[in-house]
Amino acid sequence: MSGPDADKERQQTMISADEVRVAQAGERYRARSRRIQRLRRILPIIILVIAGSTLTWVVFRTVMSGVERRANESRELRLDNPQFHGQDEQGRSFLIGAKGAIRNPDTGQYVLVGPVLRLNLGGKKVTELTADGGTYDEERRSIIIGPNVRIIDGESGFTLNTPQAVIDTRTGIVTGDKGVEGTSPLGTIKASAYAIHDQGKRVEFLGQGEQKISGTINPAESGR
Template sequence: MTEPTSSDELKAADERRVALAGRRWRARSRRVMLLRRVLPIIIVVLAGGAVLWVGTRSIIAGVERSRVESREVRLSNPMFHGQDEQGRSFIIGAEQAVRDPDTGMFRLDAPVMRLILETGDTSELSAGHGLYDEPSRTLILREQVIIEDGGAGFRFVTPEAVVDTRTGIITGDKGIEGVGALGTINAASYAIYDQGGRVVFSGSGDDKVRTTINPGRAG
């Protein structure tokens, strides 16, 4: 029996390495082929899931929006009538009012409030938007609020006015500019009492109350 030579052993070792490399290459090829088939499917599934999720969220949001809107009460050209604690009448009107079903507050578009003074004159407040809390009888006016008193002849412009319809007191702390028969005034905050019979202006820090008096009118 012939003993294997070193060259035979080297040849056999090379053949085993080649065979092992071939098996590894075929295994990698199978994995690559599998990934080529599976990855597109995974991508399609993930993309479809994302689209489905977005669509589902949109549907849910739309249903929720419809549910809330269906509970809202919309009024065109509404008019709210009332009296303060001293029996003085007021009217709140708007182009449109929407009652929030969760808070019970009315969102007002282009609101106007008219106060009927004891003298028969009318004070008027108008704004771009407003909120009316009927149970607490509070009216909040925002966006270019204009306050006009036909009796005293003053006109104020302010970003916000809060009206307590029970007492008739109007307040604001977002600044105010006014003009009247005696001149002009600028202040950081204000309070209007007795339906315009008394007005108190306040300043804070460097934002002081500033007035310009018309001497002729004052005389």
């Protein structure tokens, strides 16, 4: 079929097809525009929800941390100027004193502030140990004190200075392996380790590695 009428019909068909495509494209554009508008309204809400959730979680953890900390503190036993009395296996008395003590509820150990330990209390001879801090394990019957440990024998006047002392309250033996310096009327001594036996009646000095035992003797005092 040809002629002016056929050409006119084809042109009309093409125009109709173009109009349909334009209408479809316009509908897609409007649908996309509506989605963008919805997202523009929803996104700020989502951002606020996320920010609010993060802030709520931070506040929650802060509050819970405070609650847990207060709970742990409430379980701690704090003592001012405490004194612990005991005896070793030979019935010799000892006294543990301190400016303060805090009992750890998880381990049962006492953290000591300014501890003072007196061995053979009530006898003719008292050995006293002092330090800046320490730990008392009542179950294991052991005490570790330090730093700045000072051990004084009241009868002989012998004094030891050492970074740390370990006391076995069952036997009364005091040991340390972090170095020691001793002074007495007889002279001075340096060693890498030491052990005090029999409530201070016998002191043993040890050299470890390259560090040997060294000392000086006061002839005037030793000759008396």
